[in-house]
Amino acid sequence: MHRGSLQLTLQTSSLIVGFMVWVILSSLMPFITNDIELSTGQISIVTAVPVILGSIMRVPIGYWTNRFGARIVFLLSFIVLLFPVYFISIANSMGHLILGGLFLGISGAVFSAGVTALPKYYPKEKHGLVNGIYGMGNAGTAITSFAAPILANMYGWRRTVLFYLVLLALFAVLNFLLGDRKEPKVNTPLVQQIKGVYRNSKLWFLSFFYFITFGAFVAFTIYLPGFLVNHFGLNEVDAGVRTAIFIVFATILRPVGGWLGDRFDPFKILMMVFAGLTLAGALLAFTPSLLLYTIGCLAVSFFAGIGNGTIFKLVPLYFSKQAGIVNGIVAAMGGLGGFFPPLLLTAVSSLTGHYSIGFMALSELSLASLILVFWMYYQDKLFVSENILEHTAEGMMLTEKDGTIVRVNPAFTKVTGYLPDEIIGQTPSILQSGKHDQTFYEKMWEEIKENGYWQGQIWNKRKSGDIYQEWLTISAIKNEAGEIKYYAGLFSDLTAT
Incomplete structure (x- = not known):
C-alpha cells in the first residue's frame, strides 16, 4: 500500500475511535441520569466539559505532531485516555463525571494530528480532499450516538463505557506497529511559529469560520439526544438514531467540501455554506414541528459538513510552513464553537422557555461569516491583481481620466528610470520624446474613444x-455604469531586445 494511503487509512480510523470516545457522556446521558441525579443545567455542563480540553489541546497536539510525528501523538493519546474512560465507568457523582469528562477531551484533540501530518504525503491540489476524508473520522460520534444507547439498554451504561477501553488499547497497538516512523518533522519552536502567524488576519477569519461550522456540528451532536427526548418526547434509542443520521450526513459531506475546495474557489463554496446556515438557523429559531425541525437540522448538517471540509483546504493553502500550529488554532476554535452553544441553549431555555434566541444566534453569526467571506474573496482578488501588477515584466502605468498618473509598477521604473514618487501626480507627457507630432496623439485618442484601446x-x-522605442497598449477602464474611470498603459522596451 502507498505510504500516504496507509497513513490516511490508519489515522482516519484512529480519529473515528477518538471521536467515539469523545461523545460517550452526551450519548449515554439519558442512562447516566438514572443513576446520578443531575439537573438540566448540570447535564449541559457535564456534556460540554469534554469539549474544553478537546479544544485547548488541539494547539499543542498540532505542534507536537509536526515535531514528533502522528504515530507518537496517537499512541500516547490513546494510552492516556484509558484512565479517564475507566474513571467514568465507576463515577457516582457530578464531580466525577466532570473530572473524567475533562480528560476525555484528549480524544477530540487528536483531530489536529491528522490534518497536520497527512498533507505531507500529498500534493497541494489534493489537500482539500485528503483532509476531508480524514475529517470523516467525525463518524465516530455517529457510531457512539447510535450504538451506545443500544449497548446500554442491553448491558448497562457502565459496561458500555468499559467497551471503549478495548478499542483504545487496540488502536494504540496499531499506531505503534503501523504508524510512520519516518514522517518528516518540523522542529521550529512553538513561540516562533505563533509569532509567525498570529498577526495574519486570515488565521483568525478561518478560526471564526470553523468556530461556526464545526462548532455547529459538535453542538448539535451533544445537544440533540437530550433535546429530542425532552422536547419532542422521543425515546433514547430513537433520539440516538436521529442524532447518528445528523452526524453521518455531515461526515459524508466533509470530503465533498474538501473536493469542492480543490476544484473550485473555496471562498465561493463558503459563501454557499454560510448563506445556508443563516437560513437554517432562522428556521430552527421558530421552534417548528418535528418535521420542519428535522429539515432544519439536516440543513445544518449539510452546510456544516461542506464547510468543515472546505475550511481545511484553505489552511495548508495559506500556511504551508506553519500548518501544525495553524491547524491546531483553527481546530481549537472549532471545538470551542461546540462548547458554548449547548450552555447558551440551556440558559436561554431556562430564561424564556424556548430555544429561539440560541438558534437565531447561529443564524446571525453565520450571516456575519458570510459578509466576511465576501470581503476575503475580494481581498484575495485584489491581492492577485496587486501581485500581477508588481511582478509583471512589462511596464505598467495607471492614470485618472484627466491623465494624472496614479500608479506605476517596478517594471515601469526599470524602463523609464522614474521612481513612483517622481512620476505619480504627473501626466504621461513627461515621457514624450518629441518624435511624434500632435496629430499622432490625436489619432491615438480618437481610436481609444472609438475602440476602447490603442x-x-x-x-x-x-x-x-x-x-x-516601446510597444504600448492603452486601455480604457470603465465602471459598471459604462463610464471611463481610468486609463491603463502596458508597454515593453523594444530597444532592449
Missing part, C-alpha cells in the same frame, strides 16, 4: 534623456 509602436524618453 496599441502600436511609440518613441518615449527616459528620465536620463535617452530616447527609446
Whole structure:
C-alpha cells in the first residue's frame, strides 16, 4: 500500500475511535441520569466539559505532531485516555463525571494530528480532499450516538463505557506497529511559529469560520439526544438514531467540501455554506414541528459538513510552513464553537422557555461569516491583481481620466528610470520624446474613444534623456455604469531586445 494511503487509512480510523470516545457522556446521558441525579443545567455542563480540553489541546497536539510525528501523538493519546474512560465507568457523582469528562477531551484533540501530518504525503491540489476524508473520522460520534444507547439498554451504561477501553488499547497497538516512523518533522519552536502567524488576519477569519461550522456540528451532536427526548418526547434509542443520521450526513459531506475546495474557489463554496446556515438557523429559531425541525437540522448538517471540509483546504493553502500550529488554532476554535452553544441553549431555555434566541444566534453569526467571506474573496482578488501588477515584466502605468498618473509598477521604473514618487501626480507627457507630432496623439485618442484601446509602436524618453522605442497598449477602464474611470498603459522596451 502507498505510504500516504496507509497513513490516511490508519489515522482516519484512529480519529473515528477518538471521536467515539469523545461523545460517550452526551450519548449515554439519558442512562447516566438514572443513576446520578443531575439537573438540566448540570447535564449541559457535564456534556460540554469534554469539549474544553478537546479544544485547548488541539494547539499543542498540532505542534507536537509536526515535531514528533502522528504515530507518537496517537499512541500516547490513546494510552492516556484509558484512565479517564475507566474513571467514568465507576463515577457516582457530578464531580466525577466532570473530572473524567475533562480528560476525555484528549480524544477530540487528536483531530489536529491528522490534518497536520497527512498533507505531507500529498500534493497541494489534493489537500482539500485528503483532509476531508480524514475529517470523516467525525463518524465516530455517529457510531457512539447510535450504538451506545443500544449497548446500554442491553448491558448497562457502565459496561458500555468499559467497551471503549478495548478499542483504545487496540488502536494504540496499531499506531505503534503501523504508524510512520519516518514522517518528516518540523522542529521550529512553538513561540516562533505563533509569532509567525498570529498577526495574519486570515488565521483568525478561518478560526471564526470553523468556530461556526464545526462548532455547529459538535453542538448539535451533544445537544440533540437530550433535546429530542425532552422536547419532542422521543425515546433514547430513537433520539440516538436521529442524532447518528445528523452526524453521518455531515461526515459524508466533509470530503465533498474538501473536493469542492480543490476544484473550485473555496471562498465561493463558503459563501454557499454560510448563506445556508443563516437560513437554517432562522428556521430552527421558530421552534417548528418535528418535521420542519428535522429539515432544519439536516440543513445544518449539510452546510456544516461542506464547510468543515472546505475550511481545511484553505489552511495548508495559506500556511504551508506553519500548518501544525495553524491547524491546531483553527481546530481549537472549532471545538470551542461546540462548547458554548449547548450552555447558551440551556440558559436561554431556562430564561424564556424556548430555544429561539440560541438558534437565531447561529443564524446571525453565520450571516456575519458570510459578509466576511465576501470581503476575503475580494481581498484575495485584489491581492492577485496587486501581485500581477508588481511582478509583471512589462511596464505598467495607471492614470485618472484627466491623465494624472496614479500608479506605476517596478517594471515601469526599470524602463523609464522614474521612481513612483517622481512620476505619480504627473501626466504621461513627461515621457514624450518629441518624435511624434500632435496629430499622432490625436489619432491615438480618437481610436481609444472609438475602440476602447490603442496599441502600436511609440518613441518615449527616459528620465536620463535617452530616447527609446516601446510597444504600448492603452486601455480604457470603465465602471459598471459604462463610464471611463481610468486609463491603463502596458508597454515593453523594444530597444532592449
